[in-house]
Amino acid sequence: MSDHRISRTFPDSEGDAVHTLAPLVLDGTPAVIGTHGDGSLWTCDLTTGERLPRDIDLDDAAPEEPVPDAEGTIWDDEDEDFEDEKGKPDAYEVLHQLTATRLDGRPVLVTGGGRFDLTALLGEDYLGGAVRCWDLTTGEKIGKTVTGHGLGVTALTTVPSARGPLVLSSSEEGLLLVSALASGERIAEIRGSYNGVMTASVVDGRPVAVTGGHDPRVEVWDALTGEAVGGHRTTGTHVDAIAVTELAGRAVMLTAGDDNELRMWDLITGEPLGAPLSGHAGSIQAITLAGERPIAVTEAADEPPLVWDLTRSEQLGGALTAPDEHSPTAVTATEINGEPVAVTGHADGTIRIWNIATS
Known part of the structure; x- marks a missing residue:
């Protein structure tokens, strides 16, 4: 029997x-951008289901500036000694993390690389994921490749600021990099927790990042x-997922970790807000927000997502379980005609x- 919530x-x-x-908007229409396991990139129109392949110029993925290897040796694009060692980009590694936004009215894709992103390009002595911005219409890279993650x-997320839109990326070693979306210029470097999780928002008129990870705390920057x-x-527990929203005019932080519960806190004071929200059997690994209410969608490993009304601090309905399906392989949330929706991707390529x- 099909779940009535599947539209x-x-x-x-x-x-x-x-x-x-x-999620993203293409020509005024809600859509999602996604990848398959081989690194192939595509968009899906959420009103018609039309799925189109998208190409980005991976030949331009290499960094423009020198990059140190694990022992401090510098890779430099202009050094003849390194000319023969250049490799080819690995699409799967380049597209390890992704988010979409708009820059000067055009849709852009921001990607964060996996651990072996630079390895594929520069050789086995190099580790780390780079951050890149791409024009989704032309496939061309915008600005410089951002390196620094070991x-x-x-x-990975974006946030507006007085200096223009920013890209924020955190990595396994707990390093948070802030760069300008349009140019790739480094704005700030922040040391967070190992296995870093991160989100960003505008609070009291300024862009802030919230970081967590292996340590039983979060920090605001x-x-x-x-x-x-x-x-x-x-x-009180290490943090696997963070989100920031606003409730009744108050900046609120959501955290989740290995205690399998969703917790809400006053972002400024750190005061807990209400009792923890329980429902998952395993550790919550992601929190996605949608709508002005707002509504949160949470993911845990090998479990279907759960939906939460944050204003009422309660779960909305049962788990998002598709008929004859295992848990989805990818989850996000967005809005269609002003109404919040969850979008799930599945092992057979289906999108719901x-x-x-x-x-």
Whole structure:
């Protein structure tokens, strides 16, 4: 029996598993951009289901500036000694993390590389994921490749600021890099927790980043200066997922970790708000927000997503379980005609849209 919340189902003729999903708007129409496990990139119109391949110029993925290897030796694009060692980009590694936004009115894709992103390009002595911005219409890279992560990018987002839109990326070693979306210019470098998770938002008129990870705390940072905003906020458990929203005019932080619960905190004071929200059997690994209410969609390994009304601090309906399906391979949330929806990708390539406003 089909779940009544499934509003649309878009099968994939190729049957390849969906690896990642991110929402975007194309020509005024809600869509998602995603990848398959082989690194192939595509967009899907959420009103018609039309799925189109997207190409980006991976030949331009290499960094423009010198990059040190694990022992401090510098790779330089202009050094003849390194000319013969150049490799080819690995699409899967380049597209390890992705998000979409707009720059000067055009849709752009931002990608964060996996642990072996630079290895494929520069050789086995180099590790780390680079951050790149791409024009989604032309496929051309925008600005410089951002390097500095010693391991893979674990979280990636964009946020507006007085200096223009920013890209924030955190990595396995806990390094948070802030760069200008249009140019790739480094704005700030912040040391967070190992296995870094991160989100960003505008709070009281300034862009802030919130970081967590292996340590039982989260920290708030001014994204333009790299300076801490207040002291750290203790969570009592390491943090696997973070989100920031606003409830009743108050900036609110959502965290989740290995205690399998979703918690809400006052972002400024660190004061807990209400009782933890329980429902997952395993550790929550991602939190996605949609709608003005707002509504949160949470993911845990090998479990279907759950939906939460944050204003009422309660779960909305049951898990998002498709008939005869395992848990989805990718999840995101967005809006269609002003209504919040969850979008799930599955092992057979199917994409489903779920009405979650009244789950």
